[in-house]
Amino acid sequence: MPFIAALIAALALSACSADAASQDRVVRAAVASDLRFAFPEIIELVQEEHPDIDVRVTYGSSGQFMTQILNGAPFDLYLSADQAYPATVVDEGLASEGQLFRYARGRLVVWDPQGTLATPTIDDARNANTIAVANPRHAPYGRAAMEALISSGLLSVLEDRLVFGENVSQTAEFAQSGAADIALIALSLVISGPLANTGTWTEIPQDLFEPLDQGGVVLDEAQDFTAAQSVRDVLLSPRGQEILARYGFED
Amino acid sequence: MDIDALWLTLRLAALTTVILIALAIPIAAWLAFHRRFYTPVLEAIVALPLVLPPTVLGYYLLVALGSQSPLGQWWTSTFGSPLAFSFNGLLIASVISSLPFAVHPLLTAFTSVPTKLLQASTTLGAGWPRTIVKVALPLSRSGLATSAVLAFAHTVGEFGVILMVGGNIPGQTRTLSIDVYDSVQAFDYSSAASTSAFLLVFSLLVLTTTYTLNYRSSVPRQLASSYPQPVTVIQ
Structure with a gap:
């Protein structure tokens, strides 16, 4: 069984090099x-x-x-x-x-990855088919986004159109890939870094949710x-x- | 591509394969040669990881291995580090989730070994362990190789269970499949693309090898000629 032999050789190797880098x-x-x-x-x-x-x-x-x-x-x-x-x-x-x-x-923004709206606001969510937010059950930005939607009286209207990312950067990815039209995400993800020049965003007023x-x-x-x-x-x-x-x- | 993740994945897959082959031989032999009314139940248990959602398996493993469980506590007090979210925890998870991939090809190979040969061996005084090692295994070489290749490949491709039990820790539990997921979330599409391409080519090679092995074993050969082995690939 040359395959098994190769595996055992690989294991022997791994034993010596596993801790070498640490x-x-x-x-x-x-x-x-x-x-x-x-x-x-x-x-x-x-x-x-x-x-x-x-x-x-x-x-x-x-x-x-x-x-x-x-x-x-x-x-x-x-x-x-x-x-x-x-x-x-x-x-x-x-x-x-x-x-x-x-x-x-942290600060929360409405992000329009396509940049069709010059200043997307939370009310623009009404016109979106799909809105990405982070999962409010375990992501603080998701919790803040849901609070902002509730304070703006939008949650009952939009409930069926929300998609939930595992965390706030996956939420951004949903929108960036085009799967969602807009996303409620962290300012830190769109102001600098790979998404800096993609789309448009505006900050959601901080009095609409518990401070992050x-x-x-x-x-x-x-x-x-x-x-x-x-x-x-x-x-x-x-x-x-x-x-x-x-x-x-x-x- | 993340070299740490590659190395970790290869180590995990290699260890899983060695452990699984050691487990699969007696399990497959028992299922093949010791058929009783309850054997189908045992076969179903072995096949469970094929149909169970990885999240269900991951949840049970997390509960079983976590620091609140008796096993987790015993492990921590004995070895000084927790089992969940560690390489050893991943190893246990991979052995369980890849078990059917190691057992099934071997089981199929064992059941197609001519019964006469096994009877001859036991009649001549060899016990079952000896008969399996000296008669059944040599006639099931391609089944054994398929088991090893599939166990290795399935471990490399495992995602859901590893994400739940491993927790994506660089150098400890971030395997290649998790690395792709992480790269996509980081918008690092070039890294995701190279790792994905690697996994695609790797999987294609593995499957080609498996089909080649199966083809060879189905070519008539000496004694086994009148007992063609069925071609099996479980995916």
């Missing part, structure tokens, strides 16, 4: 997907200030990360798009209260606690905050 101080970060384009710049900054730290990021919805962390997912740093999920992680005893921090306030204050936490079980704290410090430093501001986040 001499750096690794920080495994679970990051809310509104930071999908901004966070790589934060990582560059980390590499500049701490060349020995290797940040490994997973992007996704904040609520899914909370569930995963409560089920024992090996993350060191958790950056949520709200403050409630990190607080729950603390309540469940997986992080200490002193490690909670707030790093930004975004918080995070360093987890007690962090493999390298001080390295995880260093990444947090870079994020909160003036240069880190400047990057976030460029991506449309508020203080």
Whole structure:
């Protein structure tokens, strides 16, 4: 069985090389997907200030990360798009209260990927066949979008035309691919990065939903606690905050 | 293409295949040569991962492996790291979800081994383990190869269960199929395109190999000539 022999050879190889690359101080970060384009710049900054730290990021919805962390997912740093999920992680005893921090306030926009409307507003959703929002059950931007639709009295009209992305960046992808006509997503995804010059957007007034204050936490079980704290410090430093501001986040 | 993801996927698929072959031989032999009234139930259990939605399998695995379950707690206290969202957790998940792909081709091959040969072997005093290793397996070589190839390929292609149990952690649980999903969400279409092209070519090669093996085994040959083996591919 040459195939089996090759497999065994591959396994023998994998045993020696699996740990070869992990001499750096690794920080495994679970990051809310509104930071999908901004966070790589934060990582560059980390590499500049701490060349020995290797940040490994997973992007996704904040609520899914909370569930995963409560089920024992090996993350060191958790950056949520709200403050409630990190607080729950603390309540469940997986992080200490002193490690909670707030790093930004997110903004919500109506995005018209085709750019047919010069200033798309939330009322323009009435004319759309399909409206993409993030899943409000576990994505804070989805929750904010639903609140904005309710405050504008649009939810009952539009309910049947909503499609739900797993997280806010998948929601943007729904609209960008043409599957949805407009999307209610994070400003940080359309103001800079790959979608910067695609379509048009306007901000949804912040009084239509609960503010998207975004918080995070360093987890007690962090493999390298001080390295995880260093990444947090870079994020909160003036240069880190400047990057976030460029991506449309508020203080 | 993400080299870490490629390496992780190959390691996962290789280990899954080795474990599955070790499990599939006794399971297939038992199902083929020890037929009782309850055998269909066992066959159904083995085939379950084929029809169950990956989310159902993923949910049960998450509950079974998570830090709140007895197994998860035992694992964490014994090995110091949790089972869910780890490579070992993925390995358990892949073994379960690819089980039918390893058992079925072997089972088909075993059932087409001439009964006379098996009877001759046992009559001459060889026990069942010896008969299986010395008689049934050598006559089922192409079935065994098909099992290995399909188990490997199905693990490479696994997505839903891995996403639910693995959690998309770079270098630990982000396999190639998850990497494509992640690249699409990051609007990194060039990375998604190259990884997808790789997986497409890989899958085509695997299936071509499988059909070639099946064709060869159906060509009449010595003793087995009067017992043609059915061509089987489960997909």
